[in-house]
Amino acid sequence: METVGIGIAGAGNVGGALARRLIDDRKAIREKTGLDLEPRRVVVRDTARDRGLPPEIIATEVMDLVSDEGVDVVVEVMGGIEPAGDLVVAALKAGKPVVTANKELVAARGPELLAIAADAGVPFLFEAAVGGGIPIIAPLMESxxxxxxxxxxxxxxxxxxxxxxxxxxxxxxxxxxxxxxxxxxxxxxxxxxxxxxxxxxxxxxxxxxxxxxxxxxxxxxxxxxxxxxxxxxxxxxxxxxxxxxxxxxxxxxxxxxxxxxxxxxxxxxxxxxxxxxxxxxxxxxxxxxxxxxxxxxGAGGMPTATSVLGDVISAARGIVAPSVVVPPVRVEVGEHGDFGALETQWCLRIEVEDAPGVLARIAGVFGSLGVSIKSMRQDGRGDGATLLIVTHAAPEAAQRKAHEGLVGLSSVREVASAIRLEGDEA
Ligand SMILES: NC(=O)c1ccc[n+]([C@@H]2O[C@H](COP(=O)([O-])OP(=O)(O)OC[C@H]3O[C@@H](n4cnc5c(N)ncnc54)[C@H](OP(=O)(O)O)[C@@H]3O)[C@@H](O)[C@H]2O)c1
Missing domain, CATH: 3.30.360.10 (Dihydrodipicolinate Reductase; domain 2)
Structure with missing residues (x-):
């Protein structure tokens, strides 16, 4: 059986849990998947700290994971944009599959990194970047x-x-x-x-x-x-x-x-x-x-390491049996849509003055902007009255204008809060 060498950048909450799992569960993983995974290099900043890992695999040079021929799969669990980004690019360009849990990096540079991976013909996997231990990335990419x-x-x-x-x-x-x-x-x-x-x-x-x-x-x-x-x-x-x-x-x-x-x-x-x-x-x-x-x-060293380990196993399968390599995913960089045009529903908590015609003036603000009121309830009386208004769905831009209009009404003491609603109207 071919042994697949794993290099891990970072041995904190996630990297430490992953490295220990690879060591402790090596036999169980082999029996379950037919893959022999060996952690060969774990990169950290502080080598003096005891992490419960064999000292001979602890190292400090991130880029050594790329040059080390014993490392077949690179796992980036350091966090931050740099040097994590440089490491991921260099590893992919060197033809090594990369697994990361780094949402910040993936969100900022996802399309570029996926394209580099596709060009190099190797997977770039990030199941742990969203939802920690929840499998959500693979279902979106595949199922x-x-x-x-x-x-x-x-x-x-x-x-x-x-x-x-x-x-x-x-x-x-x-x-x-x-x-x-x-x-x-x-x-x-x-x-x-x-x-x-x-x-x-x-x-x-x-x-x-x-x-x-x-x-x-x-x-x-x-x-x-x-x-x-x-x-x-x-x-x-x-x-x-x-x-x-x-x-x-x-x-x-x-x-x-x-x-x-x-x-x-x-x-x-x-x-x-x-x-x-x-x-x-x-x-x-x-x-x-x-x-x-x-x-x-959604977090925690062990649950997150489970997602990372799943990606490591996928990547290792692609090395051992190239025909099952994870197919490349390409995404486009796109303009953000117009939030103002999106229909949203709002709930406003408003402190009002005790004066005749207040409700009519408030309703008038909504009506003039084409926002209809779904419900209005009043708590308290007199000067301490609070109104709770829920609108029907209307363009976000109109809801914001209505909010501004209410703030400007003399009979409104304060719009104490304005919170959107979801799942209230089909
Ligand atoms: N923690 C979670 O529950 C969780 C969940 C989902 C995703 N994530 C993501 O997983 C990644 C890691 O998170 P974490 O909580 O495990 O972080 P962490 O506990 O802070 O661990 C970071 C590790 O990276 C090492 N490191 C950082 N910069 C380095 C550098 N320049 N050179 C060498 N080693 C370096 C640190 O070394 P030292 O130990 O020597 O300082 C440490 O071992 C992040 O991207 C995070 O967003 C974490």
Whole structure:
């Protein structure tokens, strides 16, 4: 049996778990797959740290993974754009399959890296880049390759889903749940990439690229984070029979692919509403297949290493039996579609003055822009009255203008929040 040499850049949460799995499970993998996989070089920055790995395979030069003839498959689990990008390009050009978990790199340079891989005739695989341990990339690339996908909606960031679940279930405020998430290790000391929606945006770009064949730039994704959410938003959502999730949504419109990340009200009956804690889920709507839900652990060394290991096995199969090599995938770089033209539904929480004609003036703002009101409810009376307005679907641009119009009304004290809804209207 031919042994396939594996080189791993990075031995942190994911790389460390992968290297140990390759060593501990070598026999089991061989028996199950017929492949003998051997970790031959593991590259880190700090060689002094004990990682429970044989010291002779620990190294520090990333590019040695390309020149080392004993390395047949290169795994990049360092993170960041550089030197990860240089390593991936050099390895692919040298004819070595590459496996990565690096969503930031794949989102930023996916089409280029896939094209280099296709030209070199080797696979570039990134199952772990979205949804950690959830198999979602291979289903999109292979099982759903012939499906006309209309929309992909995902809870693709475990940190924020943990925090939103806690806010929804305990009534605690943002600062308290962030502090708790940091204490428990669900949130980084600097949580910006997660709470701002940046991490979700990278994953949304990858999902959109594979679902629609069009790769938009991560900087074009409309992005709103969760830091402005208040307990009152969750109380309002509950009154409407909804909950709030940070959704990454990608859809094909006549004007192009629109990708967005924002807090979203979804009905409690929606399959994504029951996705709690750090769990991730991706919901796909296809013309022929209907609705699909993929759910599971979106992070963690071991679950993520499972996805990476699956890709390593695919790549190794292609080396041992070239006829089963993973077919090349090419995607186009595309212009982002016009979000303003997309039909969205909004829920607005408005503090109003106790004066005659207020409701008529508010309704007039919506009516003048062609946005119809689905429901309006009032909590409290007099000067402390709060209105909760849910609109019917209307172009995003009109919804934003209505929001601006309300902010400008003298009888409106404050538009306390404006959150989009999904899954409420067919
Ligand atoms: N953690 C997860 O649950 C998860 C889930 C899905 C995807 N991912 C992705 O997987 C990748 C790795 O994540 P992680 O959590 O495993 O990261 P991590 O724990 O920070 O580990 C990074 C590893 O890369 C090494 N490294 C970084 N820069 C290097 C350089 N220039 N030269 C040599 N070695 C270098 C580090 O070496 P030292 O140990 O010496 O510092 C460390 O071993 C990232 O792209 C991440 O987005 C992670």
């Amino acid at each position: 759903l390759a012939g499906e006309k996908i209309r929309r992909v909606m995902g809870i693709v960031n475990g940190t924020t889903n943990y925090m939103l679940t806690a806010m929804s279930e305990t009534g605690a405020d943002y600062a308290a749940v962030l502090a708790e998430a940091q204490t428990l290790g669900y949130a980084e000391a600097d949580p910006t990439a997660d709470v701002s929606g940046m991490d979700s945006a990278s994953k949304a770009v990858i999902l959109a690229g594979l679902a629609f064949g069009v790769w938009v730039s991560p900087s074009e994704v409309h992005r709103e984070g969760i830091d402005g959410l208040e307990p009152a938003d969750f109380a309002a959502a509950a009154r409407l029979g909804h909950t709030i999730k940070l959704l990454a949504v990608a859809e094909a419109t006549s004007g192009g692919v629109v990708v967005r990340v924002h807090p979203t009200l979804i009905p409690l009956t929606h399959p994504l509403a029951g996705v709690r804690g750090a769990t991730n889920a991706v919901y796909i709507e296809g013309d022929s297949v209907g609705q699909l839900l993929f759910a599971g652990p």
